Amino acid sequence: MTNLIISPAWLLEHLNDPQVAIVDCRFSLGDPQLGRQQYEASHIPGAYYLDLNQDLSSPVTEHGGRHPLPNPEDLAQKLAEIGVNFQETLVVAYDDSRFAFASRLWWLLQYLGHDNVAVLDGGFTGWQKANYPLTNVIPQPQTATFVPQIQTDMVVDIHGVKSKKDLPEVALVDSRESDRYRGEREPIDKIAGHIPGAVNYPWQEVTDSTGYLLSPIEQRRRWENLATIEEIIVYCGSGVTACVNLLSLKLAGISTGKLYAGSWSDWISYM
Template identity: 85%
Template structure:
């Protein structure tokens, strides 16, 4: 699947590499090695793309609460987006990574949260781009001058208080996006406490794509969520509010615009325990 407003194919992006209305953002990152994505970008990236770092750009510093990847300061992120040429509500942003949208979807969701809906992800990511033998470079593009003034969409997010108040209501579904063994509490490689929020159902984020990092078709995305389609709201979380965004991307592809992010996620939830 490709070339919708939500996702573009490598061939589409190749044709728009020099389009002044398109800004490409490299979101590669590794939780195990936080500098790896930046090193990879400096070595080789899609021609003309800029780099935004999960920790430095797409999150704010850790606090006592708020999870491992608190949402970034909207004004700070707006300045960074301006500097890479993103004009609010005008520029098409195309985000990519090489982790099955684990980090590109975070930027995709953040832009929607800031009121900028003109954003897509690159199907297949950087690996798919390389397999197509499309151009890469190590040249870092120059800063740009643009204007990005965020307009926060508060209806796209929930906090711990809202989750506690709503999670057991019959019309509300709480979705845990982590791998099933982490959901069940059998394995916890990152957080201090294993398990899941009581009442949550498990939809692992890796199921949104095939093993090569290509999104399943809209029909398959709809089939994936069919049991939850009648819910009034779907509250989505993961470990720290990053890979949950892959499920929110999936919900949009399925035509279900009821998803909201519990940004602090499990790491915020257990900070109160």
């Protein structure tokens, strides 16, 4: 276990730790209400729910992509209400989608200046399979203090992508499935294809098929061709699953990754 990844067994031992806040991030792009419904039916004891659309994104506009970054003050208030004290509380995020949504929260907390955050290995499914406790009890709101310190260097907009993507010291990484990268299939966005110059590292390669992280050695091997690049700009369809690749980069010991938050859905809004 690394400090970025928490095992189910560790979390079981810390369910009642006041210094640990658990966040359920389950979500379905095809059915936006499903994640909250699943949470209300059954979740890890003490876990709060944060919704990708309502909490971890801001409203969609003409540009900025399908999941624009949330207003930092709004998210900070929500984090305080679930007991997260800035730079103190350990936040453990989980989903049942191979880190797709938990990684978004993991990245957002660091963007707000809070590094004490990890994702649950194996997610909700792994917790269930271990026969660990579940509940439908919704925990009460908390009173914590969260004053964000925005890390502006972690994010890149379309102008930054355009000015940097062809530089020899910069790599542009497309995190979507290979057929979407090649433009053979596009289930969500109006235009298929990828940003010129981007290389493809599908986000699903970070975990095995059951949602457990591949070893740190495998994470390093995955990125070995980009290990010496000065800056790695990562994108996906809307800035969500790209965060799984940013987590993988961190696990590989590479700290040069940045998020193109608007991603492909923002890029094509200017076409």
